[in-house]
Amino acid sequence: ACEEPGSLPGSWGALQTPKKSAIKTSPLKLLDPGRSKLTTVETKRIISVLDEAIFKIELISLISHVTEFLDVLSTILGSELMGTLKEHERLSNNMEALLTQLQREGLKQEDGRGDLVGTEEQIHHLQLHQQAVKSSIRNILRLFQADPLASQAVRDEAYARDLSFEMFIKGLSVFQGFLLEKLLTSPLEEQEKVQFMEEISLRDKKNTETITALEAELATAIQSQDNEIMKMNAAIRDLKSHLLHLEKSSESHIQRTKQEAEKLQKGELRVSQAKCAKIQQDIHQLRAQLNVLIIDNRDSELALRKKKYKVEMEIENWIQKYDADMGEKQEVDAVYTEEKAQLAELKEKYAVLEQEYSQIKEERRRSQEKKERAERELAIMVRAATHIQAFWKGYLVRSLLKSKRKKKGKGKKSKK
Numbered sequence: 001a002c003e004e005p006g007s008l009p010g011s012w013g014a015l016q017t018p019k020k021s022a023i024k025t026s027p028l029k030l031l032d033p034g035r036s037k038l039t040t041v042e043t044k045r046i047i048s049v050l051d052e053a054i055f056k057i058e059l060i061s062l063i064s065h066v067t068e069f070l071d072v073l074s075t076i077l078g079s080e081l082m083g084t085l086k087e088h089e090r091l092s093n094n095m096e097a098l099l100t101q102l103q104r105e106g107l108k109q110e111d112g113r114g115d116l117v118g119t120e121e122q123i124h125h126l127q128l129h130q131q132a133v134k135s136s137i138r139n140i141l142r143l144f145q146a147d148p149l150a151s152q153a154v155r156d157e158a159y160a161r162d163l164s165f166e167m168f169i170k171g172l173s174v175f176q177g178f179l180l181e182k183l184l185t186s187p188l189e190e191q192e193k194v195q196f197m198e199e200i201s202l203r204d205k206k207n208t209e210t211i212t213a214l215e216a217e218l219a220t221a222i223q224s225q226d227n228e229i230m231k232m233n234a235a236i237r238d239l240k241s242h243l244l245h246l247e248k249s250s251e252s253h254i255q256r257t258k259q260e261a262e263k264l265q266k267g268e269l270r271v272s273q274a275k276c277a278k279i280q281q282d283i284h285q286l287r288a289q290l291n292v293l294i295i296d297n298r299d300s301e302l303a304l305r306k307k308k309y310k311v312e313m314e315i316e317n318w319i320q321k322y323d324a325d326m327g328e329k330q331e332v333d334a335v336y337t338e339e340k341a342q343l344a345e346l347k348e349k350y351a352v353l354e355q356e357y358s359q360i361k362e363e364r365r366r367s368q369e370k371k372e373r374a375e376r377e378l379a380i381m382v383r384a385a386t387h388i389q390a391f392w393k394g395y396l397v398r399s400l401l402k403s404k405r406k407k408k409g410k411g412k413k414s415k416k
Contacts, residue, residue, distance in 0.1 A: 171317035
């Protein structure tokens, strides 16, 4: 009724863990990115765009605090930033005053869309103030980017930032980390991660099936042992009744039969106890193997749960950002149309400037070539003049030597 551990049909070996030689690295390292640095220009640009966006949002969220404490920060900000911030504060106050006045005069927001309803002159005046405030913010960001010390000093005032801005910045930082991890992971590594998770799931399923089969076999063995014990108890009861029946016929026969029954009972009991101990030992071994499997899979499950929670939080943050962006889209459309017209005008000017630059560059090239050609000709003429002067000096020397020789020859003749 109770089989040996080596005789369990096929399920015993299924609980064995993979060989150590087949695992070159820790399984959890497959979930980490394969690279530590970005290698392509596109990925670096994506991360730099996110860094710049976070930097600008951190500064924008603290502009109201900075304008409130301009006197304290005046030594760090400088005169130009101070003037720009004061101008921004003035524009913001004018904007608030204008909104208050328009609300008093009957300007309201239309239900469901958020569009302002009023006279065209009022709306145009409000849009001009909005554009002035936006231009002021862009100018402030430009000046902060040109002054790292001032921007760092303002960012150190993060304790004064509004909670909604703080949550938005944290969401962007979390998204940046998630995006960096995605950019550092190649498609092949992503496929390996998916394959690894599928293997873990399949292995867990097989282990569960194996444990179920072993529990069924254990229940069968225990049931078989209980049946044997019941049979033994029934046999003992039969023997006792038989002894009572024989007691009437012979006391000695009853005593002898009783002794034989006790011996039989003790032997069967010892056999039953040995089988029960063996079954309990098998149960302990199976439980130990089950605990090892649970410990092996617990770390992987914990890491996957953390990653799942992180992705869910990022998705929720992006949904909130998308809702906020959609609300601001209508305001951005007018700015986009104006900037698009400015872009077209700038492109036309750039085309004219590019043509003029090409002409100037060509004229400079020709002038350079002419200058180089003149320098080469001058060098040739200088070299030729040097040769001519050397030749002429040699000729003069030779002429002088010849004249001296002639004079010496005439002198000798006259002496003779």
